[in-house]
Amino acid sequence: MSADDDATVGTSTRHGEAYYDPYDVDINADPYPNFRRLRDEAPVFHNDRYDFWALSRWQDVEPALTNWQTFSNARSDILDIIKAVSGAGVRLPKGAVLFEDPPEHTMHRGLMSRVFTPRRMEALEDRVRAFCVQILDAFVGERHFDFVADLGNEMPMKVIGMLLGIPESEQPAVRKRSDEILRTRPGEPLRVREDQIADGRMFGDYIDWRAKHPSDDLMTALLNAEFEDERGERRTLTREEVLTYTQVLAGAGNETTGRLIGWLGKVLGEHPDQRRELAADPSLIPAAIEETLRFEPTGPHLARYVARDFECHGRTVPEGSAVLILVGAANRDERHWTDPDRFDIHRDQGRHLTFGFGLHFCLGASLARLEGRVAMEEVLRRFPDWEVEHEGARLAPTSTVRGWDSMPVRLG
Numbered sequence: 001m002s003a004d005d006d007a008t009v010g011t012s013t014r015h016g017e018a019y020y021d022p023y024d025v026d027i028n029a030d031p032y033p034n035f036r037r038l039r040d041e042a043p044v045f046h047n048d049r050y051d052f053w054a055l056s057r058w059q060d061v062e063p064a065l066t067n068w069q070t071f072s073n074a075r076s077d078i079l080d081i082i083k084a085v086s087g088a089g090v091r092l093p094k095g096a097v098l099f100e101d102p103p104e105h106t107m108h109r110g111l112m113s114r115v116f117t118p119r120r121m122e123a124l125e126d127r128v129r130a131f132c133v134q135i136l137d138a139f140v141g142e143r144h145f146d147f148v149a150d151l152g153n154e155m156p157m158k159v160i161g162m163l164l165g166i167p168e169s170e171q172p173a174v175r176k177r178s179d180e181i182l183r184t185r186p187g188e189p190l191r192v193r194e195d196q197i198a199d200g201r202m203f204g205d206y207i208d209w210r211a212k213h214p215s216d217d218l219m220t221a222l223l224n225a226e227f228e229d230e231r232g233e234r235r236t237l238t239r240e241e242v243l244t245y246t247q248v249l250a251g252a253g254n255e256t257t258g259r260l261i262g263w264l265g266k267v268l269g270e271h272p273d274q275r276r277e278l279a280a281d282p283s284l285i286p287a288a289i290e291e292t293l294r295f296e297p298t299g300p301h302l303a304r305y306v307a308r309d310f311e312c313h314g315r316t317v318p319e320g321s322a323v324l325i326l327v328g329a330a331n332r333d334e335r336h337w338t339d340p341d342r343f344d345i346h347r348d349q350g351r352h353l354t355f356g357f358g359l360h361f362c363l364g365a366s367l368a369r370l371e372g373r374v375a376m377e378e379v380l381r382r383f384p385d386w387e388v389e390h391e392g393a394r395l396a397p398t399s400t401v402r403g404w405d406s407m408p409v410r411l412g
């Protein structure tokens with residue numbers, strides 16, 4: 001019998017102990033029993049097989065997200081990329097805000113938030129609604145609908161495409177490529193290739209064309225924004241930096257929001273009483289979006305590089321380690337939440353950590369919330385009742401974003 005054979009992986013243990021493995025397909029199907037055991041028995045957990053640490057309690061996770069001096073993003077926030085940077089010397093592109101600490105992060109984020117304003121986001125509501133109406137009207141009178149294939153894959157892509165100014169004909173290719181880069185084979189770590197990390201080359205021709213034909217989109221704003229760089233020089237972004245920014249936005253804005261829509265289909269399908277309340281009173285929808293984000297986060301963990309020794313619960317996480325900050329476990333920590341395994345749209349307990357916290361807090365949170373709300377308003381207006389067709393539902397095989405590739409439902 002191999003060392004692995006006595007492991008009860010997928011329920012909650014390995015060799016009888018609390019365990020977590022982000023690549024394990026069975027655990028990923030329902031990670032919450034594993035998260036609970038980590039919180040209770042191993043709040044500072046070390047995975048010997050893949051050599052990473054994990055924090056799971058709210059009281060440890062939340063401060064870790066603001067403590068960038070210890071928990072650094074400089075080698076990325078994806079475990080496999082941190083390993084590739086530390087082990088194989090893979091280099092990260094400049095301008096990818098998610099892969100930076102201050103002062104570079106402060107500068108790049110400041111620039112991005114200047115062009116990515118709440119006012120610009122609010123102005124999008126009518127367009128987002130028009131996309132949803134166009135997609136959903138085609139299903140009126142139909143018996144089947146897929147929250148991911150029909151809505152989650154389509155609408156966020158159109159929105160980010162419109163924001164960036166990516167022509168509609170190019171959008172499916174952009175989404176496919178961004179998703180593919182994050183895909184893992186079941187049970188295996190991500191294969192990291194330096195030339196694929198935040199690689200914006202596919203936008204190259206388009207950015208050159210846009211430079212000559214300015215418009216009212218984010219790409220034009222990025223091309224023209226003047227700022228003071230780390231050497232105190234006033235300048236605009238280089239072409240390479242604009243390409244990286246564009247890819248970061250296209251990547252961050254598509255898959256996460258698409259997965260949220262899949263989870264809304266599943267969770268509300270399984271809670272018909274709460275769904276009917278929402279249909280009767282759409283003003284409850286924003287609270288339902290927050291509760292869904294808490295209950296089933298599209299990204300259950302954020303990774304960090306440990307830049308200096310960290311002591312916690314009597315253990316030392318040494319400098320040079322990789323650590324997974326399990327926001328999905330903190331979102332269900334019974335030390336912080338009342339009855340956290342219950343889905344409750346009336347929960348009034350403050351914020352979850354699904355958009356992160358602190359200096360990397362999601363720049364697209366208001367846009368994602370808007371897309372989720374408008375999508376649900378339009379879905380519930382047409383289809384107040386549905387049932388999940390579990391046999392056709394497929395969980396995506398990726399360890400970075402957790403959600404459905406397919407979430408089919410029977411309408412009515």
Ligand code: HEM
Pocket residue numbers: 073077097098099109160248249252253254256257260298299302303353354355356357359360361362363364365367368
């Ligand atoms: C449900 C949808 C979404 C979720 C759950 C989500 C989640 C997150 C999380 C957890 C982070 C922080 C990562 C870290 O601390 O390492 C983040 C950062 C970011 N997100 Fe989102 N996101 C969503 C949608 C979007 C959208 C729609 C956009 C843009 C169009 C976007 C753009 C960004 C950007 C630019 C950052 C980097 C911020 C920084 O490093 O300072 N996100 N997101």
